[in-house]
Amino acid sequence: MTISRETVINLALALLLLAIPYAAIQLGNPFYVTLATRMAILGLAAVGLNIALGLGGLVSFGHAAFFGVGGYVAGILASHAMSMQPFNFGLFTLSGSNQMPVIWLVALVAGGLLAAAIGAISLRTSGVYFIMITLAFAQMTYYFAISWPAYGGEDGLSILIRNQFPGVNTMVPLNYFLICYAVLIAAILVSMLIRDSRFGAALQASRQNEVRVASVGIAPFRIRLAAFVISGMMTALAGALYADLNRFVSPSMLSWHMSGEFIVLIILGGVGRLYGPVAGAMLFVMFEFLLGGMTERWQFFLGLVLLGVVLFARGGLIGLLAGRARHG
Amino acid sequence: MQTALFIEQILNGLQLGVMLFLMAAGLTLIFGVMGLINLAHGSLYMVGAFACAAVAAATGSFWLGLAASLAAAAAAGAIMEILVIRRLYERDHLDQVLATFALILIFSEGTRWLFGSFPLYLDIPKLLQGTVPIPGGSRYQLYRLAIIGVGVAVAVGLFLLISKTRLGMRIRAGESDREMIGALGVDIRTLYTVVFALGAALAGLAGAMVGALQSVQVGMGEPVLILAFVVIVIGGIGSIKGALVGALLVGLVDTMGRFLLPQLFGMLMPPSQAGLVGGALASMLIYIVMAFVLAMRPQGLFPAAKG
Amino acid sequence: MVESSGPDAVLSIRDLCKSFGALKATDHVSLDLRDGEIHALIGPNGAGKSTLIHQIAGTLRPDAGEIDFLGQPVGHLGVAERARLGLGRSFQVSSLAPEFSALRNVMLAVQSRQGSSFRFFRPVMRDASLVDPAMAALERVGLKDRARIPAAELSHGERRQLEIAIALALGSRAFLLDEPMAGMGPEGSRQLTGFLDRLRGEAPILLIEHDMDAVFALADRVSVLVYGRVIASGSVDEIRNDAEVRRAYLGDPA
Numbered sequence: 001m002t003i004s005r006e007t008v009i010n011l012a013l014a015l016l017l018l019a020i021p022y023a024a025i026q027l028g029n030p031f032y033v034t035l036a037t038r039m040a041i042l043g044l045a046a047v048g049l050n051i052a053l054g055l056g057g058l059v060s061f062g063h064a065a066f067f068g069v070g071g072y073v074a075g076i077l078a079s080h081a082m083s084m085q086p087f088n089f090g091l092f093t094l095s096g097s098n099q100m101p102v103i104w105l106v107a108l109v110a111g112g113l114l115a116a117a118i119g120a121i122s123l124r125t126s127g128v129y130f131i132m133i134t135l136a137f138a139q140m141t142y143y144f145a146i147s148w149p150a151y152g153g154e155d156g157l158s159i160l161i162r163n164q165f166p167g168v169n170t171m172v173p174l175n176y177f178l179i180c181y182a183v184l185i186a187a188i189l190v191s192m193l194i195r196d197s198r199f200g201a202a203l204q205a206s207r208q209n210e211v212r213v214a215s216v217g218i219a220p221f222r223i224r225l226a227a228f229v230i231s232g233m234m235t236a237l238a239g240a241l242y243a244d245l246n247r248f249v250s251p252s253m254l255s256w257h258m259s260g261e262f263i264v265l266i267i268l269g270g271v272g273r274l275y276g277p278v279a280g281a282m283l284f285v286m287f288e289f290l291l292g293g294m295t296e297r298w299q300f301f302l303g304l305v306l307l308g309v310v311l312f313a314r315g316g317l318i319g320l321l322a323g324r325a326r327h328g
Numbered sequence: 329m330q331t332a333l334f335i336e337q338i339l340n341g342l343q344l345g346v347m348l349f350l351m352a353a354g355l356t357l358i359f360g361v362m363g364l365i366n367l368a369h370g371s372l373y374m375v376g377a378f379a380c381a382a383v384a385a386a387t388g389s390f391w392l393g394l395a396a397s398l399a400a401a402a403a404a405g406a407i408m409e410i411l412v413i414r415r416l417y418e419r420d421h422l423d424q425v426l427a428t429f430a431l432i433l434i435f436s437e438g439t440r441w442l443f444g445s446f447p448l449y450l451d452i453p454k455l456l457q458g459t460v461p462i463p464g465g466s467r468y469q470l471y472r473l474a475i476i477g478v479g480v481a482v483a484v485g486l487f488l489l490i491s492k493t494r495l496g497m498r499i500r501a502g503e504s505d506r507e508m509i510g511a512l513g514v515d516i517r518t519l520y521t522v523v524f525a526l527g528a529a530l531a532g533l534a535g536a537m538v539g540a541l542q543s544v545q546v547g548m549g550e551p552v553l554i555l556a557f558v559v560i561v562i563g564g565i566g567s568i569k570g571a572l573v574g575a576l577l578v579g580l581v582d583t584m585g586r587f588l589l590p591q592l593f594g595m596l597m598p599p600s601q602a603g604l605v606g607g608a609l610a611s612m613l614i615y616i617v618m619a620f621v622l623a624m625r626p627q628g629l630f631p632a633a634k635g
Numbered sequence: 636m637v638e639s640s641g642p643d644a645v646l647s648i649r650d651l652c653k654s655f656g657a658l659k660a661t662d663h664v665s666l667d668l669r670d671g672e673i674h675a676l677i678g679p680n681g682a683g684k685s686t687l688i689h690q691i692a693g694t695l696r697p698d699a700g701e702i703d704f705l706g707q708p709v710g711h712l713g714v715a716e717r718a719r720l721g722l723g724r725s726f727q728v729s730s731l732a733p734e735f736s737a738l739r740n741v742m743l744a745v746q747s748r749q750g751s752s753f754r755f756f757r758p759v760m761r762d763a764s765l766v767d768p769a770m771a772a773l774e775r776v777g778l779k780d781r782a783r784i785p786a787a788e789l790s791h792g793e794r795r796q797l798e799i800a801i802a803l804a805l806g807s808r809a810f811l812l813d814e815p816m817a818g819m820g821p822e823g824s825r826q827l828t829g830f831l832d833r834l835r836g837e838a839p840i841l842l843i844e845h846d847m848d849a850v851f852a853l854a855d856r857v858s859v860l861v862y863g864r865v866i867a868s869g870s871v872d873e874i875r876n877d878a879e880v881r882r883a884y885l886g887d888p889a
Binding site for chain 1: 359365367412415421422423425426427429430431432433434436437438440441550551554557558560561565604607608610611612615618619622623626627
């Protein structure tokens, strides 16, 4: 089996991201550890989106909804654990939790349920409709978070102490990076398995030619809905990690701007590439940090760069390095 | 008193609907003719508001400001079309979304660069200050009534433009068959620029008029843009009539929901809780309506002829 | 002229109607497809042949009429469900997953035939139960050497062959082939004619074709569609000698 150039680049990217925090500590600049953690988490969110967008061709402009829901799961469970106040569901009560595995599981379920609801409606349409509807539903969650005051409303919700992971001190930045990095790598492996599986074949074929897929007896709607749900779950998991990174969650995690950024990450890295989202997240965070250090107006230049990439360099970074995408 | 409040809310709903129509009409026209989704339409709304506020502040005349908003938004739209948008017509929707998302970043930061981060304020023109009596013994802001009037006038004007004029004929031809219109010898590049600038001017007009009711600030366009998307999804993409019906529906449902839902829940639970639940539900109401319309008619209420 | 659908009819349609505005694209069409036969559907351009195929396959909904397949009504089923029952179809304009190789296009049909597409972990390219049958189907249509080429890079004729390989891999119980010879050179047409001749033993074929040599060489029965109506139906000889057909279709002044 030959190793393709893309595989080498992917491996290099994974190692590079892993090396950043160690180098940062060596150089006596621990702040970069947080930057690397941000890269890993945003990369994870985009890996999730890439399943819908890259493999399935479903341009969701509403993935902030899942990201934010994951964030709020972390924030809300932690605040209940903190105040020792259980959730009251009338018939039974449930206590909050500050254990990451529990929080992640709840975030995955909540993200999946929301994605199933949004997907079931918006996947009845396609193209521009789909873009506008996903955008609109994400905006709905945004307004809901603002107008529901129980968990901070517009002001957001703080997580006073970062949630815990069995056997690891999560307050040490490097430890938390390693947790996020491990989750990211696991998500990439899952998305690779999905890409190469029967499900992935049906999903990618639905993107290329919906009629063909139906006429061999596979209903595209169900395939797409499942992909949308998986995609939403991963992005929700990223949201939970992000809330714990910042120890804060607010409606801004649900904003349309966030959804736009996730798409940008994928485009910067390369659509449909396994490591495209990671490459994009690394570029984006670096760009934000470097330009943001030079000028307050960094988003202006980000806009220009993005415009340039869309108009002139459609393969993104991995496209630039590894050449055109290949399908076996 | 309750009747007066009710009428006032209905008028507020109409005013919101009319403003959404100005946004949605441009968006749907651009989609219908060029097949393009433009996220930066909200930026043109913002450009109109800033141009109006800046010129009004400099000259002391709201009317000059209003003229400036139309000119600035149309010009910004034309430049946008020539430099960027026309490279996107043949691209897929993903590229259109990204490029116009990039334009939002450029416009927002550019405006912040020019005008600073503080909001501008725009006064209601003298001629339209004050209130008029409405049934039920209350009074209503004249300026808001004027906005409704402008919206109705624009709607009538657009229908006449599209059904009666040469430009309208070309627009209709362009919607049904892009190649035919080229074969007819119409300069399609100019047509597209004109349509885009027209849509931009409508957005700019909406921004300028609303600017006197709210503060003029960066980021004001996108929430309105997303509401306009809801309008288009409900009305059926590419249809001006759908945009009108959808806009009024969304304007009324949103306004009346915020007004009535807390009262409705007030009958079932204590007032503080009712305000909370009602308010939260009201903020989601139009999206629920949208979901409902989609479940019934995935192509919207007035699907454009070409599907 | 109305046919009774015999007991061995695999596919039978009755009184199918479809209008687009004032245009009657399908006007009370009844016909059937029997085990082991090639039933050719001919007619001038715009006669409604493809519209008919679309309705049988499920991509268009008829306004009225019934479609029975393997003895059960399928008119209410979607495209995917009809395909799973065994309606294999090739398109007038090739419809393939363009980025996928020929092999992967066929593998998609194999995986559908095997049941669930909701399998997330096993890589398809290392799954012999997918690759082997797909390769076998490609070999039967003579595309084995082109298995790894993306569909978008195949020649026009090769795409037609690929469509048939997909229908084969589906284990179709009936084939709906919409102009499979179009765009093929004489050699390709000759080979495909031979292939279809053998294929009918496996499952009957409803064949739309403009190539009259192929039709007359292959068809057990021919139905002639003009302005959405079946004006004649019978054996090749009957159709050749039918006055109305000669007038309406073959342009014979008789």
